[in-house]
Amino acid sequence: xxxxxxxxxxxxxxxxxxxxxxxxxxxxDSGGGAGIQxxxxxxxxxxxxxxxxxxxxxxxxxxxxxxxxxIPPSFVADQIRCVAGDIGxxxxxxxxxxxxxxxxxxxxxxxxxGIGKDHATPLVVDPVCASMHGDPLLRADAxxxxxxxxxxxxxxxxxxxxxxxxxxxxxxxDAASARRAAAALCEFGAQWAVVKGGHQRDAPTSxxxxxxxxxxxxYPAARIATGNDHGGGDTLxxxxxxxxxxxxxxxxxxxxxxxxxxxxxxxxYDLGAxxxxxxxxxxxxxxxxxxxx
Ligand code: PXL
Numbered sequence: 001x002x003x004x005x006x007x008x009x010x011x012x013x014x015x016x017x018x019x020x021x022x023x024x025x026x027x028x029d030s031g032g033g034a035g036i037q038x039x040x041x042x043x044x045x046x047x048x049x050x051x052x053x054x055x056x057x058x059x060x061x062x063x064x065x066x067x068x069x070x071i072p073p074s075f076v077a078d079q080i081r082c083v084a085g086d087i088g089x090x091x092x093x094x095x096x097x098x099x100x101x102x103x104x105x106x107x108x109x110x111x112x113x114g115i116g117k118d119h120a121t122p123l124v125v126d127p128v129c130a131s132m133h134g135d136p137l138l139r140a141d142a143x144x145x146x147x148x149x150x151x152x153x154x155x156x157x158x159x160x161x162x163x164x165x166x167x168x169x170x171x172x173x174d175a176a177s178a179r180r181a182a183a184a185l186c187e188f189g190a191q192w193a194v195v196k197g198g199h200q201r202d203a204p205t206s207x208x209x210x211x212x213x214x215x216x217x218x219y220p221a222a223r224i225a226t227g228n229d230h231g232g233g234d235t236l237x238x239x240x241x242x243x244x245x246x247x248x249x250x251x252x253x254x255x256x257x258x259x260x261x262x263x264x265x266x267x268x269y270d271l272g273a274x275x276x277x278x279x280x281x282x283x284x285x286x287x288x289x290x291x292x293x
Contacts, residue, residue, distance in 0.1 A: 008259040009286070010246050012047040020245040021049045023083055023115070024238065025076070025106055026095030026128070027056040027068075027137065029231075033277035034131070035096055038231035039238040042260070045283040046242035051087055053079035055106070056098040058137075062230065062274030065135035070098045073105035080106065084113035090245035093124040093237050096137045100145035107149035116153035117191045122244045125154035125190070126237035127163050132230060132275060143167065152189030156250055158237045159185070161199040172200075175209075182211035192250045198232060206262075210254055217251055221262045228268035228276030235278050236261040 013019035024039040036052050043050035055076050059067040083089065092115045097103045107116075115121045127146055129138045138146070143166060151157060151167075161172050168184040170177055178195045185193035197207040208219040239260035243253035260280065267282040 008256070008263050009283070010046050010048075010242060010256065019047055019049050020091075020242070021051055021087055021089040022238075022241050022245050023051040023053060023080070023089040023092040024095065024241075025053040025055055025080060025092065025097070025110075026126075026234070027058055027098065028054060030057075030059055031061040031230075031272065031277075033062065033271065033275075034231035034234050038234040038277065039093065039095065042235050042238040042264075042280045043242055045280045046239060046260070048090075048242045048245055049087075051083045051089060053083065053106075055094075055102050056096055056137075058096075060131070060135075062272030062276060064133040064274070065131050065137070068098065068137070070102065073099075073101040076102055077105040077109035080109040080115075081113060084115070089115070089121060091122050091124070091241040093126060093241040094150065095126050095234055095237070096128040097142075097146075097150075098137065099139045100142040103142055103145045104149050107153055110153055117155050117189075122155035122241075123153055124237050124241045124244070125150055125157045126233060127151075127157060127159050127167060128233070129163050129166055147188050151185070154190040154192075155244070156192040156194060156240060156254075157185055157190040158194045158196060158233065158240065160196045160233055164195055178209045179211070179216060182209055182216070183213075186211060186213045194254060196233065196236070198229075208254065208258060210251060212250070217254075219254055219258045221258055224262060224265035224268075226265055226268050228270060228278065229265060230275045230277045232261055232265060232278045235264050235280060 029035040040050040057069040170181040182193040210217040239257035264278040267279040
């Protein structure tokens, strides 16, 4: 059991030494389940220092999103420049970016500070479009800007099946359409595309498909039966960014992230009256069990 869990962990930095830094550029969730809260939680428990650039503030709970306050695009960019100008990061990820002007400002600032596909620092783009309740988290007129400015900067893009449909127009119903969608995402400029299978709820396993324009790789995992899967996509993308910050190649980073989110789905808990969050807090219990005997 312990060995199986050990493969789900990244190396830790010795006490007192500076760990890798990862920047999340995303929206907040007042309920603490998804967005920047999910990202920071996974990043801390993966042993990296989380820096944050807030793109939008949401008023939400486990039942849905009641309101969104967008941060001015230039101030989102200021946060990115500020972090890069002093702290420096080894990977970054984007989540909820809310609007076309915010996406454009994020793409410009990232390229300027060396974050993105053709730059020194890898960028995971999680193209968040809606909450699990269907509340829009990205304005409908922002898809062109996403395709034109952010996908070409993506080291890895990690859409779920609804996001795949919005971005590529392809309805993923089987392995062939998943491959076509992954190819379309790479044609938009992403270096690697992950088509996540988690939303194909009738499938017995949750299989993610990874493509780099040349080779398809599959990442199957047991489907965890839980209604508490709020923040699952954010958790996968955050864990992926942490592994990239540790220097993992993308296929190994995704293998790690897939295990991390599967384990976090198994540890999800009830919260409020709606959907509870996936929980990387299992990592704390593991540390205790994992002490030398
Ligand atoms: O899980 C996607 C997501 C990302 N970011 C924020 C969210 C959600 C889902 O609700 O609220 C802020």
